[in-house]
Amino acid sequence: MIKNSFSQIYTYKNTKLFGLMPNNKAVSQYTLTNKNGMECSVINYGATITAIKIPTANGEKTDVVLGFDTLEDYINSFDLPSAPYLGTAIGRYAGRINNASFTLNGEKVQLTKNHKSHQIHGGLEGFSRKFWEVTSINEDINPSITLEYTSLANEENFPGELNIKVTYTLTENNELKVTFQAKSSEDTVINLTQHSYFNLDGHAKDIASQKLFINAKNILETTTELIPTGNYTELKNHTFDFSSPKNCPISIDNTFVLEGKEAATLYSENTKIKMTVFTNQPGVHIYVGGNCFGQIKGKENADYHPTSAICFETQNFPDAPNHSHFPNSVLRKDEEYLHQTTFKFEKLQP
Template sequence: MFKNHISQNNPSLNEKFFGLTPENQEVFCYTLTNKQGMEVSVINYGATITSIKIPNSNGIKTDVVLGFDKLESYINSFNLPSAPYLGAVVGRYAGRINNASFILNGEKIQLTSNHNRHQIHGGSVGFSQKVWTVKSIPSEETQSIILEYLSVDNEENFPGELSVRVTYTLTDQNELKVEFSAKSTEDTIVNLTQHSYFNLNGHQENINHQKITINADTMLETTEELIPTGKFISLKNHDYDFSTTKDCPAIIDNTFVLNDTKAATMYGEKSKIKMTVITNQPAVHVYVGGNCFDQIKGKEATEYHKTSGICFETQNFPDAPNHSHFPTAVLGKNEWYSHQTIFKFENL
């Protein structure tokens, strides 16, 4: 069996075997716990968050993200009509790239296409379907886990060998800090995100009537295939103006241009849990879904559907390599990519 974790000889109490991939690679689940009793569980398949449990004043915990109980379900979910990417890290490039191609240093790069003629979320087998190497696990000193993945040169036709690291840290202030870093041997493009689906009333609930705000005045205009046109849409008097609190929409798949590092908030009236999303990224892509098409059951035999959860995918703009006026997604040779996002939870 391939070893992709660091504690083969000294298994930790917060490390549990989660399963074997078809290639016989071991996958483990690691749990971070803080002094408030909050728990975050992560597997090294896709560097995926499988659960986030928030305790209330009585110590009763609500699991606020969608996920599966078995590795097999995560693997099989990528064969669904529309893969949900539940809780996974997405890369090399989150979102859509028009015609699966872009120009870099005067050369056309033709990527693999996995979304009609376009590419989405890194291609046919992106970072979400890779077994990551665990470099550091939670300890008494720090409730943090570091996972790394080495994307070889020309993987999904992206140039350069890319070393990627994600660090998940749980603070005693009920903050989950997500930190990405990456470095390439050649000029390339990078856009990473965390693809958890949140439901603050519990993963078995419906997100309808949960309240959200998004700190944006504009969003990207897109085609019918959700490819950015390069234009911006004003949100003044728009249905998707979430500058003031509104119910979660039943349908949304849009990129919002952020005004500030405080990207969004969400509140579940039933659970009294509030989440604030803080990021150094220029955009948040908001998507409602989680549908498993009655083919795979979620945790605790839950039937996930079209309004099971909402994603706040903090990131650069989709298709940025094809729009010179968008923030650049080019990562120069031997330069560092850096992305920080915090999901902060409060009981109100």
């Protein structure tokens, strides 16, 4: 375990300088590797996962998530016509909040607006564009890294000072475990998620032929602006019924109501890689995309397009603060928020 104060510099062996933020803060990339050769790389800008590499034949590795080669590209991606949030930690509230407002303890809270009249993914900056401190790294069995960010009271107009920790653990069973923990100085609302884009054929490919299973019988009904109405839509005979594996959709931006801790699976016939998603969250928001509009190149000069990859945004329901029958989104003062999601990778036999 390597553990230093915030002001000290880590000397972790698998670290490299990734770039400088506009305020000259140095952003580093940290790479975890397990005994099987699986890798996960993380930067402390947005607590962002930049690469997940799965060993394949002949000593080669398949990078199964979208990302950029430079910090500048990550920063500039937020100025694209639709920011992709590649690999970032999302907060204080993932998904959309209707009219960027809600009522808490009898008082209306008006948030910042960054999605027409609504808020999405935490507002104008959210947690995805923040500098996160690395507070611990474990190099031993099941290597891990913990990053921490403190969101001051009234940041994006959310009440309460919120301290957040995210730990990425790479197990010897080829699982990437994501654990969010948070505490607030006042009652607030919270909904954190990890926003990696997966493609099991490799990050430069197309997702459309990969097989998707989602453990859900309902999705949230939404308006034309993708705001939940409060109703549920049954998936029987629906286009988005993935209770039996079928090809990924080429366009989707919907929240599925989960039936258990096993949320979803993705499988590639080409690489024989299967990914299973487990979570303690009530929903998974599925989004196919990654488009960089020809303005920014992905890693290794890749051109990311509208069907580059798929997101499994395990989380509470969007707009839950405005729907009393949705799962609770309020974090009371000094209570602990705990979000656990696991991405398990397997190489199936031909």
